[in-house]
Amino acid sequence: MQKHILIAKDIVKKYGNHTALNHVNIEIIEGSIFGLLGPNGAGKTTLMRIINQIIAPDSGRLIFDGNPLKREDIAKIGYLPEERGLYKKMKVGEQALYLAKLKGMPHHEAIEKLKYWFSRLDILDWWHKKVEELSKGMAQKVQFVVTVIHNPKLLIFDEPFSGFDPINAAIIRNEILELSKNGTTIIFSTHRMESVEEICNHIALINNAETVLQGPIEKIKNDFRNNTFSVKLKADNLILSNNFKILDQQGNHYQIQLKENTTANDLLNELIKNEEIISFEEKIPSMEDIFIKAVKDE
């Protein structure tokens, strides 16, 4: 059986009349990259704040690494909130050191680790600069470093790539993958579905304060397949029998859905008789399609 780093059971959080989380259950397998998805206001941030013990749930339990989540566990969790920033008037190095020590790191270890990460991300020159002299992207790099500095078991990133140019976003993405390879579990919250597909292996979709989907990304994608094939032909005048339905045509590029009791082979057989096929593949729904469908069906 896979070990869970974090289990959230039946979490409820209300703000007055507004319910932010309504009996939410989440299980995160150790070492996974877990995508926490959902539209704005679904309750993702509230859930992440509860995991970080910034706020307390009204009811429900949190199990971290096999035991109930306790105050000391914050030293084992790293959190990069969506609303993040730094003290503008403070120097970069001094500030990073302060934040690392607040996480409970001893002075010398903190300095050593900061030097390592700063040179790794090529920002060692900024140590004595004030934060207000940095660009937004540069400040984001510093924030990334102070999130991972204490080598946490669980890392929580809320929209980690916002504010980065493509080059730096790629650098940060590679660092996240590297951390994952070394055994760190990562919770990753974003609206950018293409990065979810690239990085995550598990997801949970939260909508209207409830979990609507959860599981390994491959399984979810499988569940959302709808027997549609993407076919490219030489000609653009395809006529098919009633067993199949053409959903969309762009020139010689067709989206064809199978009806009941037909298989991909049936479609191929029919096509081969009359047409010259250039390409033929099953259309797997993208995370974006799944996201939109799941949210709309709610």
Next chain:
Amino acid sequence: MNKIWLIIKREYLIRVRKKSFIIMTILGPILMAAIIILPTYLAMQGHDERSIALYEENTAFFSSLKDSDDLNFVKIPFEEVSFLKKDIGNSPYYALLDIKDDENFTLYSNQQVSLSIKEEIQDKIANILQHQKLKEAGIDLQILQKSNTPVEVETIIIGEEGETTGNAEVSFGIAFMCGILIYMFIFMYGTMVMRGVIEEKTSRIVEVIISSVKPFQLMMGKIMGVALVGLTQFLLWILLTLIISSFAEILFFDASTLATEAGEMSKEQSVIFSEMLKAVAGINIPQLLVAFLFYFLGGYLLYSALFAAVGAAVDAEADTQQFILPVTIPLILSFILMQPIMDNPDGVLAYWTSLIPFTSPIIMMVRLPFGVSNTELIMSISLLVLGFLATTTLAAKIYRTGILMYGKKASYKELWKWLTFKG
């Protein structure tokens, strides 16, 4: 505990290293010293001697008008009067005093005659007229002067430790100083806390920090850090003021002028001076100091928690107005009440306002130099401790919700809801 210490350290260092702190710390005492020294220095400078042309037809004031340090009178003939009235600016005279009879006096000048000169001339003339009338009534002026006896009533306070010499003026001065200082301290450093909270909120660092420490730790760390900044500045001010004023005394007033100054001190003044020294000795200085430090910190803690809550409830400093007002009203009220309380330091108003924690830091310090019973003092202190525990608890609840609310303008209704949220 270790973490709150880290926060206190940062909040303290970041502020005392600021240029504005250093400038304020240096400028403050210079200004204070200037306020103390300048009037004395100016008073010692020679005055411009001004000539007043005097024309009188039917009276004989000139013979009795004595010249003083800054005024000398020159009698002029009738021919010059019309000439002077036309062009007094080019004459050696500052003004022309035209006396028609015992009731009509006119001062001509090409500029507004200064109030002090006008008053000096008025006094002189009034004096002459008074003497004349007394003489006419057959009263011997010498007897009159001898009968003028200075009286100074010594006040003794019968306290628990025996009799002490009291002095209303000294108590008044000390009370005023203490009240003003506490008022200033609470206002300056309370808003400093508020600005710090707003800065953390607008720079969006607050959520990063409270994923490491509890919101309460962050709030208290900031409040304590700023309190230390305030104490540092206050101590440096006292120290620098003492140093600067003693240096300035050496620079500006050499020993001989000081000696003549002291010599010129009239007998009456020196009596008052020694009275004051006695009165200062009569005031319980250690009690006053300890109480000052306590009310200084107690008042600050009570209010700064509220200021922190205000900072957490808004997004920008411009939005603080609606919440700041109710917080500052009791402060401003105690400031206004200082005068009436000093006039009647044992009245009902003084009694209650020195018990209520929102007004007691200022009012009790104003009352203390006049003497307050120990029971009252202990009651006031306990209430203040309860008071700041209450405001801190309340503020912490608003704070922990407010710092995570971005882009929302909170209303009082909203704040009330925040108080009910579970941490």
